[in-house]
Amino acid sequence: MTTQKLVMRSMRKNIKMYYLYFFAMIFSISLYFIFSTLQNDPTIVNMIRASMHFSTAFLVAGILLILITIVFTMYATSIFIRRRSQEIGLYQLIGLSKAWVARVLILEHIILGLGALLIGMLVGALLSRLFILLFMNLIGLETMIGLTFSSQAVIQTIAVFTCLIAVTSLQIILTVYRSTLLQLFQANNQNDYFVKRPRIISGILGLAGLSLIGFGYYVSTMIVDHADLLLFLMLLVLASTILGTFLVFHTTISWILYVFRKKQNGNLGLYNSLSVAPLMHRMKGHANSLTLITVLSAMTITMISLSYSLYYSTENDVRLEMPFDFAVENMQEEASIISSKLEEEQIEFEHFQLDAIRFYGAWVEQESNVDNRHRAFMLFSAEQMAQAGLDVETPQYGEAIYHNTRTSIEGMEISFPKYVQYASNDEVNRLIVSSFRLENVMNYRFHGEQLLVADETFHKMRESIQESEHSEYLTFDVFHLLDTEKSDAASDIFLTNVDSDQYITDFYSAYEGSRQTYGLLIFIAGILGFVFILSTGSILYFKQMTEAEQEKKHYRTLRQLGFQVNDIMKGIIRKQLFVYLIPLGIGLIHAAFALNVGSVLIVASMLTPIIISMAAYIVIYLMFTVVTIRYYRSIVTNAL
Amino acid sequence: MKNKKTPKTVLIAEGLRKSYGLKGNAQQVLKGIDLRVIEGEFVGIMGPSGSGKTTLLNTLATIDRSTDGQIFIKEHEISKMKDNQLSSIRRKHLGFIFQDYNLLDTLTVKENILLPISLTKISKNQAETEFHAIAEILDIKELANKYPAEISGGEKQRTSAARALIHSPSIVFADEPTGALDSKAASNLLENLHEINQERQVTIVMVTHDPLASSYCKRVIFLKDGRIFSELYRGEKTRESFFKDILDMQAVLGGGD
Numbered sequence: 001m002t003t004q005k006l007v008m009r010s011m012r013k014n015i016k017m018y019y020l021y022f023f024a025m026i027f028s029i030s031l032y033f034i035f036s037t038l039q040n041d042p043t044i045v046n047m048i049r050a051s052m053h054f055s056t057a058f059l060v061a062g063i064l065l066i067l068i069t070i071v072f073t074m075y076a077t078s079i080f081i082r083r084r085s086q087e088i089g090l091y092q093l094i095g096l097s098k099a100w101v102a103r104v105l106i107l108e109h110i111i112l113g114l115g116a117l118l119i120g121m122l123v124g125a126l127l128s129r130l131f132i133l134l135f136m137n138l139i140g141l142e143t144m145i146g147l148t149f150s151s152q153a154v155i156q157t158i159a160v161f162t163c164l165i166a167v168t169s170l171q172i173i174l175t176v177y178r179s180t181l182l183q184l185f186q187a188n189n190q191n192d193y194f195v196k197r198p199r200i201i202s203g204i205l206g207l208a209g210l211s212l213i214g215f216g217y218y219v220s221t222m223i224v225d226h227a228d229l230l231l232f233l234m235l236l237v238l239a240s241t242i243l244g245t246f247l248v249f250h251t252t253i254s255w256i257l258y259v260f261r262k263k264q265n266g267n268l269g270l271y272n273s274l275s276v277a278p279l280m281h282r283m284k285g286h287a288n289s290l291t292l293i294t295v296l297s298a299m300t301i302t303m304i305s306l307s308y309s310l311y312y313s314t315e316n317d318v319r320l321e322m323p324f325d326f327a328v329e330n331m332q333e334e335a336s337i338i339s340s341k342l343e344e345e346q347i348e349f350e351h352f353q354l355d356a357i358r359f360y361g362a363w364v365e366q367e368s369n370v371d372n373r374h375r376a377f378m379l380f381s382a383e384q385m386a387q388a389g390l391d392v393e394t395p396q397y398g399e400a401i402y403h404n405t406r407t408s409i410e411g412m413e414i415s416f417p418k419y420v421q422y423a424s425n426d427e428v429n430r431l432i433v434s435s436f437r438l439e440n441v442m443n444y445r446f447h448g449e450q451l452l453v454a455d456e457t458f459h460k461m462r463e464s465i466q467e468s469e470h471s472e473y474l475t476f477d478v479f480h481l482l483d484t485e486k487s488d489a490a491s492d493i494f495l496t497n498v499d500s501d502q503y504i505t506d507f508y509s510a511y512e513g514s515r516q517t518y519g520l521l522i523f524i525a526g527i528l529g530f531v532f533i534l535s536t537g538s539i540l541y542f543k544q545m546t547e548a549e550q551e552k553k554h555y556r557t558l559r560q561l562g563f564q565v566n567d568i569m570k571g572i573i574r575k576q577l578f579v580y581l582i583p584l585g586i587g588l589i590h591a592a593f594a595l596n597v598g599s600v601l602i603v604a605s606m607l608t609p610i611i612i613s614m615a616a617y618i619v620i621y622l623m624f625t626v627v628t629i630r631y632y633r634s635i636v637t638n639a640l
Numbered sequence: 641m642k643n644k645k646t647p648k649t650v651l652i653a654e655g656l657r658k659s660y661g662l663k664g665n666a667q668q669v670l671k672g673i674d675l676r677v678i679e680g681e682f683v684g685i686m687g688p689s690g691s692g693k694t695t696l697l698n699t700l701a702t703i704d705r706s707t708d709g710q711i712f713i714k715e716h717e718i719s720k721m722k723d724n725q726l727s728s729i730r731r732k733h734l735g736f737i738f739q740d741y742n743l744l745d746t747l748t749v750k751e752n753i754l755l756p757i758s759l760t761k762i763s764k765n766q767a768e769t770e771f772h773a774i775a776e777i778l779d780i781k782e783l784a785n786k787y788p789a790e791i792s793g794g795e796k797q798r799t800s801a802a803r804a805l806i807h808s809p810s811i812v813f814a815d816e817p818t819g820a821l822d823s824k825a826a827s828n829l830l831e832n833l834h835e836i837n838q839e840r841q842v843t844i845v846m847v848t849h850d851p852l853a854s855s856y857c858k859r860v861i862f863l864k865d866g867r868i869f870s871e872l873y874r875g876e877k878t879r880e881s882f883f884k885d886i887l888d889m890q891a892v893l894g895g896g897d
Contacts, residue, residue, distance in 0.1 A: 266750030266784060267767050269758040277746040557742040560703055561756055561803075562731025564724050640703065 003100075007107050010087070017083065017545075021076050022116055024538045028069045029120025030127065031531055032160060035065060036153040037128040038135065047516075054520055061524040065531060066160055070167055072535040075289075077168045079542045081105070081175050083549070088176065089184030102176045106169045113168075117161050121154065138311070139519030140512060206255040209247025213586075216241035217593045224600050241590060245294050250287035253582065254280050270563060274571025278551065279578055289543065290583050293536045297587030297617070300532040302594040305613040307525040309602050311518040312609040317602065318511045321405050322443040323390055325349075325487075325507045326479040326494045329446050334497050335477030341493045348482040349490070352388040356380050357462055358448050359471035361422030364430065377420060378448035378474070380441055381458040388478055390441060394454050399434040403441045403450040420451070423470055431461070442476065445504055533617060537624035540580060544628045548635045555639035565636050572632045580625040588614060649712075650810045650843050651677040651700065656709035658695055669695045670706070671866035677811070680841040682834070684854035686886070687863035688893060694815060696863065697847045701734060701813040702726045714810055731756065735804030735812040739819040741796040743788040743803075749795075750775075750784040753802045760807070774802045778832055794825025798832060805842065814846040818853050830856045851890060855883035864893055 011018070038044055039058055047054055081088075091101050220237045223230065257280045261268065268277065328335055332353075339351050357379040382394040382401075395401045400420070420431045433451065441450050453461070465471050481490055491508040498504050558568055591614070599606055658670040669692045677683055687693045698704035700711060702718055711718050713733055718726060735756075736742075743752050753774070754767055762770075775781040778798040783791055788799070797817060804812050814833070818826035834856045836842050846857065854860045856879065862869045872889060874882045 265764075265768075266748065266771070267754050267758070267764055268747065268751045270755065273744065273747055273751060273755060273758070277744070277751070281746045553742070554744050554746075557738075557744065558755075559727070560730070560736055560738075560742070562727045562729070562734065563759070564727040567759060 003104060003107070007104055007111070010104075011108055011111065014084070017080065018112065021080065021538075021542070022112060024076065024534060025073065025113065025116035026120045026123065027534055028072065028531060029117055029157065029161065030124035031527060032065055032069065033121050033124030033153055033157045034128045034131050035062065035527060036156040037124065037150045038132060040150040040152040040156075041132060043141075044132075044135075057520060057524055061528055064528055066163075068528075068531055068535055069160070070164060072538070073164055073168055074171055075535075075539055076542060077109070077171055078175070079546060081172060083546055085179070085184040089181050092181055092184070098176050102173050105172045105176065109168055109172065110165060113161065113165050117158070121157060124157075135519070135523050138523055139516040141516075202251050202255055205247055205250075206252035209244045209250075209252045212240045212244030212247065214244075216244060220593045220597050223597050242291070242295055245586060245590075246287060246291045248586070249290045249294075249582075250284060254283045257283075270558075270567060271571040271574055274558075274568065275575035275578060278547070279575060282547065286543065289539060293540060294583040294587045294590070296532050296536050297583060297621070298590035298594065300529045300536075301587060301591035301614055301617050302598065303525045304522075304529045304617065305591065305595055305606070305610045306598045306601070307518065307522040308613050309606040309609040311515075311522040313602055313606070314514050314518050315511060317405075318507065318514060320439040322507045322510060323440055324388075324443055324478040325481050325490075327443040327446070328477050328498060328504065329474055331498065332475065332477060334499075335479075338479070338494055338497050341497065342479075342490060345486070345489055345493065347486045347490050350389065350480040350482065352384075352478050354380065354384050354388060354442075354476040354478060355458075356442070356474040356476060357458075357465060357471060358474055359422050359465050361420050361431075364419035364421050376448035377422075377451055378442065378446065379451050379453060379458060379461060381455045382452050383455040385441055385452065389480060392441060392452060393437075395434060395452065395457075397454055397456055399432045400451040400453045400457070402433045402436045403439060403452055404436070405438060405440055405444070422465065429464075443507075446476075529617075533620050536583075537621060540583075541624050541628050541631075544576070544579065545631055548632050552635055552639055555636045559636070559640040565633070568636050569629075569633055572636070573629055576625055576629050576632070580621070580628075584618065584621055588618075648679045649676060650679050650714060651675070651845070652710075652712040653700060654710045656696070656699060656711065657707045658692075658699055658704070659707050669866050670699065672709070673863075673866075673868055675700075675861070675868070677843060677845060679810075679843055680837070681859060682837045682844045682857045683846070684857035684860040685845065685847045685863060686849065686851075686854055686860055686890070687869070689849075691863040692866045693847045693863050697813055697815055697845065700845065701736065702730055731759070732807070733810040735807070735809035737797070737800050737804050737812065737814040737817045739816040741788070741793075741800045741820075743796055743799060745788045748785050748787055749780060749791065749799050752788070752799055753806055756803060756807045770806055771802075774805050777836060778802050792825070793821050794828055797821060797825070797829050801829065801832065801836075805836065805840075809842075811843045811845060814844060814848075816848055817846065818848065818850055826850075826853065851883060851886045854886055855879050860886055860889075862889055862893060869893060 039062065049055075088101055088105070091104075092098065216237045216239075219233055219240070223233045223237070226233060257276050261272070261276055261280070264272065326338070328338075335351070339349070342349050359377055359379065360374045361377055362374050379400075382392050385392045386394070393401065399417075402416075402418075416433060416435050418433045420433055422429055422431070431451070431453075437452075441452055462473070479494075481487055487508045491506050494506050495504075495509065555568060559565075595606065595610060653673055653675040656670055656673040656675070657668065659666040659668040661667050673696060685693045685696060695704065699706045702711075702713075702721075706719055709719065713729060716729055716733075718729060721729070744755070747755070750771060753771060757767060757770070771784075772781070775784065778801060780795060780798050780802060783795055783799070788796055791799070797820075801817070804814075817833075818829060821829065830853055833844060833846075837844055837858075846853070848854050855874075858874050860872045860874075862871070870889060870892075872882070872885055877885070
């Protein structure tokens with residue numbers, strides 16, 4: 001038999017084992033292809049040129065994608081070589097050289113890889129248009145783009161693929177040359193191990209694992225308040241939670257299971273025999289991969305939730321900063337031009353004039369060392385705001401409400417009531433600021449901290465504040481569009497009619513800007529997250545597949561002893577829930593704490609986007625559990 | 641077929657046939673076997689390689705299905721049962737001892753032994769008592785918390801025997817139980833089986849190619865080419881002279897294996 005024939009035959013025989021690996025490879029390749037097609041798309045290339053954010057994001061995502069694909073492929077390769085170690089040993093036993101074996105394995109891999117490359121690029125080419133449309137939709141661009149087949153993307157993908165083949169070939173050569181015949185024959189026959197009775201030290205280590213995670217969580221809650229130590233604290237949190245997670249998988253879980261098992265005193269029962277016992281045996285060997293999976297899951301969930309939250313709350317966040325679509329300060333002439341132009345274009349709108357006072361004063365702080373310099377304040381009348389359509393609370397006479405969207409980040413002390421001191425005609429030159437609202441009452445481009453008072457207070461203060469270089473009376477012209485479909489045209493009218501030197505922007509332009517940024521972010525996070533979850537799910541599945549093969553003999557024995565497939569499956573499902581849900585659960589809790597830290601970035605509530613992202617992750621992840629359980633069922637059914 | 645069984649009969653096979661392969665190209669392994677085992681018997685099945693002894697055992701033990709014929713275990717006609725019903729018959733009425741032990745290496749000796757009664761509604765105390773009684777006879781009490789990888793082959797096989805007996809089955813099927821043991825461990829196990837058969841009236845059907853092993857039986861059935869060739873009863877003979885009879889019969893059969 002020639003080498004080629006042997007290769008083809010063994011591939012046909014192993015097709016069942018390979019097919020998920022094959023699909024996973026096709027998937028990664030097509031995602032990478034889509035990614036590089038996007039990277040080279042003329043529309044996007046223009047966008048990237050315009051923004052540093054975009055080009056950095058694409059670069060980082062590309063590198064991460066390649067890294068994950070390589071790590072995943074190496075992982076899968078090692079599992080598959082191990083599963084075939086007996087076959088490899090057999091070839092060597094009948095006198096074939098190691099070089100021959102390595103050559104055959106590499107040949108198989110290249111054939112498989114080329115197939116995956118071809119199909120992957122084909123699928124990628126077909127889907128890339130869909131992805132570009134999705135991307136354009138996400139960032140709110142409506143330019144139509146034709147299907148451009150990017151040869152640059154092909155070259156890039158082939159380069160990455162060559163890298164992949166080189167790495168796995170090296171891995172195959174190393175494995176074949178390093179392992180002895182004896183190791184090869186025993187690799188699948190790891191039945192000679194037994195659980196070591198844990199000593200006190202493992203109890204201590206088990207507790208240490210839990211405490212490290214707890215410590216990491218505790219420190220993470222302090223990050224927000226100690227922004228100056230940000231990097232150090234973040235590294236501390238990462239290190240202690242990752243180490244803690246590892247210890248939990250390595251020791252804590254087996255220790256808990258051991259205690260549980262000891263309590264059963266030999267009467268373990270079928271279900272526990274199929275879940276607790278094998279888990280205990282394999283937990284230590286699986287600690288590395290389960291830690292990796294947990295950390296990857298936590299990362300993916302955090303990344304997706306955070307970017308989705310940013311994207312989801314874009315409109316809300318921008319609206320909190322810019323309550324009016326258009327606003328100008330002391331520019332009545334421009335305002336009237338704008339309104340006549342808007343009328344010309346038959347765009348319906350509302351126009352209001354708002355009075356305000358800008359004065360210079362200072363926060364009265366309890367502690368004297370706090371920076372107490374004078375700053376600008378803008379005083380608005382709550383009744384006027386309400387007339388202009390804002391939903392505001394009217395403070396009591398003599399009191400003010402402080403409106404700001406940035407306080408939480410800048411670390412200002414938020415304990416109210418506080419006082420603002422200012423120069424005035426009468427003696428009472430302190431204004432009580434009774435409370436704080438996390439929203440602006442005037443678009444953020446205008447200078448001064450925003451205070452809202454009742455109309456009566458407003459007029460009284462207007463009389464009392466000295467008109468001087470320290471204060472001025474202002475008139476704001478604010479516009480609300482009633483017809484948001486023409487917002488683009490309206491936005492143009494507005495921007496062309498105000499002095500561009502003043503950096504005035506409108507709600508729609510600001511919204512489009514952040515939508516593009518966050519749209520890109522969620523798109524890249526989505527692609528990466530997809531590849532991450534696919535890798536983690538596949539790794540778990542491969543591992544369970546191998547385990548199922550190794551335990552086939554157990555299932556045969558159990559069937560012979562008269563246990564029905566369904567009884568056995570109940571035990572196996574219990575085990576699978578452990579294997580899949582423990583990393584998922586710990587990953588979710590990790591992510592929750594990470595998101596708690598990340599929540600300072602976003603003004604609006606993140607609850608909805610976080611729940612949606614987590615639910616999506618859980619659903620995709622559990623699909624792997626279902627596939628695994630189905631694989632086990634076929635093994636058990638055919639065991640007898 | 642109507643059959644007036646005496647209450648003591650635990651296993652009846654009538655006209656048992658088994659062939660492998662597709663029609664036209666089928667190879668008959670069992671060519672019509674009639675067999676009756678009564679309670680408390682210790683039956684050995686011998687025969688040369690390819691005579692069908694393991695197939696017969698697997699068919700009787702409901703692990704394999706017969707092509708034709710009827711099998712009764714107690715009152716249950718098993719040849720037409722569904723898989724799940726067969727499982728329940730095995731779990732309630734049958735015990736198994738295999739050549740390669742088939743212990744679950746992730747479980748301790750005690751956990752392995754108690755496995756067959758894990759789905760029955762048996763109290764913890766009762767399970768504990770059963771375990772101690774059987775472990776006492778088989779001398780494996782000290783091994784209770786050891787894993788299979790930590791004990792010897794003979795100990796493994798005695799564990800396997802304990803597992804086969806824990807649920808007080810109607811019949812224990814043993815497939816070459818001494819095949820992987822050295823002679824001392826083998827005679828140890830056979831003594832144990834003999835003792836259990838005598839004292840607990842446990843019915844045992846054992847396939848073996850070892851004349852020494854079958855000399856512990858009360859009756860030995862010889863198979864040749866898928867048919868029962870002959871039977872030997874031990875009666876009041878000593879084990880040594882029964883052993884000689886078995887050797888003589890093997891010489892007649894030819895093919896010592």
